[in-house]
Amino acid sequence: MMQKKVVVVGAGAAGMMAAGTAAEFGASVTLLEKNPRVGRKIMITGKGRCNLCNNCDIPTFISNVPTNGRFLYSAIHHFSPGDTMVFFESLGLPLKTERGNRVFPASEKAVDVVDTLRDYVTNSGVRIVNDTARALLTENGEAVGVKGERETYCADSVIICCGGKSYPLTGSTGDGYTLAKQAGHTVTELKPSLVPLESSDPECKSMQGLSLRNVALNIIDNHSKKEIYSDFGEMLFTHFGISGPMVLSASSHIREMPDGRYTAVIDLKPALSAEQLDKRLQNDFRENANRDVSNAFSKLLPRKIIVPVLKRWGVPFDKKCNVITREERHALCGILKGFTIPLSGFRPIEEAIVTSGGVRTAELNPKTMESKLVHGLYFAGEVIDCDAYTGGFNLQIAWSTGRLAGECAAY
Numbered sequence: 438m439m440q441k442k443v444v445v446v447g448a449g450a451a452g453m454m455a456a457g458t459a460a461e462f463g464a465s466v467t468l469l470e471k472n473p474r475v476g477r478k479i480m481i482t483g484k485g486r487c488n489l490c491n492n493c494d495i496p497t498f499i500s501n502v503p504t505n506g507r508f509l510y511s512a513i514h515h516f517s518p519g520d521t522m523v524f525f526e527s528l529g530l531p532l533k534t535e536r537g538n539r540v541f542p543a544s545e546k547a548v549d550v551v552d553t554l555r556d557y558v559t560n561s562g563v564r565i566v567n568d569t570a571r572a573l574l575t576e577n578g579e580a581v582g583v584k585g586e587r588e589t590y591c592a593d594s595v596i597i598c599c600g601g602k603s604y605p606l607t608g609s610t611g612d613g614y615t616l617a618k619q620a621g622h623t624v625t626e627l628k629p630s631l632v633p634l635e636s637s638d639p640e641c642k643s644m645q646g647l648s649l650r651n652v653a654l655n656i657i658d659n660h661s662k663k664e665i666y667s668d669f670g671e672m673l674f675t676h677f678g679i680s681g682p683m684v685l686s687a688s689s690h691i692r693e694m695p696d697g698r699y700t701a702v703i704d705l706k707p708a709l710s711a712e713q714l715d716k717r718l719q720n721d722f723r724e725n726a727n728r729d730v731s732n733a734f735s736k737l738l739p740r741k742i743i744v745p746v747l748k749r750w751g752v753p754f755d756k757k758c759n760v761i762t763r764e765e766r767h768a769l770c771g772i773l774k775g776f777t778i779p780l781s782g783f784r785p786i787e788e789a790i791v792t793s794g795g796v797r798t799a800e801l802n803p804k805t806m807e808s809k810l811v812h813g814l815y816f817a818g819e820v821i822d823c824d825a826y827t828g829g830f831n832l833q834i835a836w837s838t839g840r841l842a843g844e845c846a847a848y
């Protein structure tokens with residue numbers, strides 16, 4: 438059989454997996470990357486520690502992919518989270534599994550993941566070229582190459598792995614969507630996912646930088662009055678609204694965000710029942726009996742949130758603690774157990790962890806990742822209309838689709 442020529446566009450997670458795999462399966466592979474260095478986005482994943490996959494079974498994986506999870510059945514069966522772990526460990530990268538089955542390199546360094554992948558790619562014989570793909574070349578409905586800024590690259594198969602539109606400084610500027618459209622593909626609406634949330638509440642700005650640990654967060658749909666997200670953990674206030682791990686996760690449970698539709702409700706004291714909290718307040722007020730109520734919270738609450746709590750409470754700041762009524766105390770308990778932040782929108786896609794939307798899955802063969810419109814054209818990774826929750830699932834999409842596309846493109 439003649440050796441296939443494969444061009445892979447984008448040396449991110451999916452691209453390096455696809456290129457190395459295609460070379461392993463006998464193809465002559467050129468990997469185009471617009472940055473001088475490969476894997477720039479991987480470097481910032483998991484706060485520099487790279488949560489590279491989730492050590493879970495396939496149904497759990499699929500349930501963590503809210504957009505087109507079922508499209509990934511073949512890819513994930515072909516290259517599962519377990520296969521991902523074996524893959525990296527057999528390349529000499531020890532891994533460890535943390536809370537929630539999140540898998541990290543034992544060194545806790547994302548750069549080790551990048552180095553492992555780069556070595557895998559080069560040792561498999563892939564030629565890495567620093568060039569930016571500008572156009573897809575097709576003839577009679579077949580992919581025949583890629584026109585780069587510097588050179589033109591002929592190919593029997595092309596795999597597009599340009600990522601999404603988030604964190605564009607890493608190189609993921611949405612070029613994959615342009616290339617896909619050139620081939621006649623539909624690109625579904627692009628939206629931010631796993632993204633901080635904006636609030637019109639000016640008090641968020643005054644609490645900017647305040648990080649809350651061990652709080653409970655609920656997101657309430659004001660129309661249906663239903664709770665659409667609930668978690669316990671860490672979040673923070675920013676000049677525009679709220680962010681942090683729980684908030685990013687919450688964002689991927691919200692499709693549209695018309696102003697006023699959703700409210701974030703924070704339980705500032707989830708470890709205490711309402712009765713326990715009331716007792717605690719009685720004690721604090723007793724200890725501060727002759728002081729202004731505004732001075733009674735230094736042990737209970739972080740400094741930056743005291744004024745916003747007092748404002749929501751509505752009791753004069755200089756009211757003495759010993760004249761606070763039972764009703765007033767109960768109202769305060771309600772505020773501490775349900776501190777509300779009205780939500781007004783998502784932060785822009787550039788600040789999102791992943792881009793939701795992309796190349797329409799119905800136009801791709803799920804068993805190969807090949808385009809149904811252009812023979813020899815493949816897609817892998819975030820450029821496809823699939824996105825997942827946090828926990829290593831997004832990188833798993835890149836590994837599984839990259840592996841499948843690489844293998845199929847090499848045949």
Ligand SMILES: Cc1cc2nc3c(=O)[nH]c(=O)nc-3n(C[C@H](O)[C@H](O)[C@H](O)COP(=O)(O)OP(=O)(O)OC[C@H]3O[C@@H](n4cnc5c(N)ncnc54)[C@H](O)[C@@H]3O)c2cc1C
Nearest residue numbers: 447449450451471482483488570599600608818819829832
């Ligand atoms: C801050 C942050 C933290 C994250 N943490 C995690 C995590 O811990 N776990 C997890 O599972 N996911 C995480 N993600 C998501 C994950 O990084 C992405 O889903 C994943 O990197 C997508 O892989 P990809 O290969 O499709 O795209 P990318 O990794 O974005 O790679 C695309 C590559 O293509 C190149 N490229 C683009 N256009 C061209 C062109 N025209 N010519 C040549 N090259 C081009 C880019 O420069 C880039 O190198 C995180 C994302 C961010 C932003």
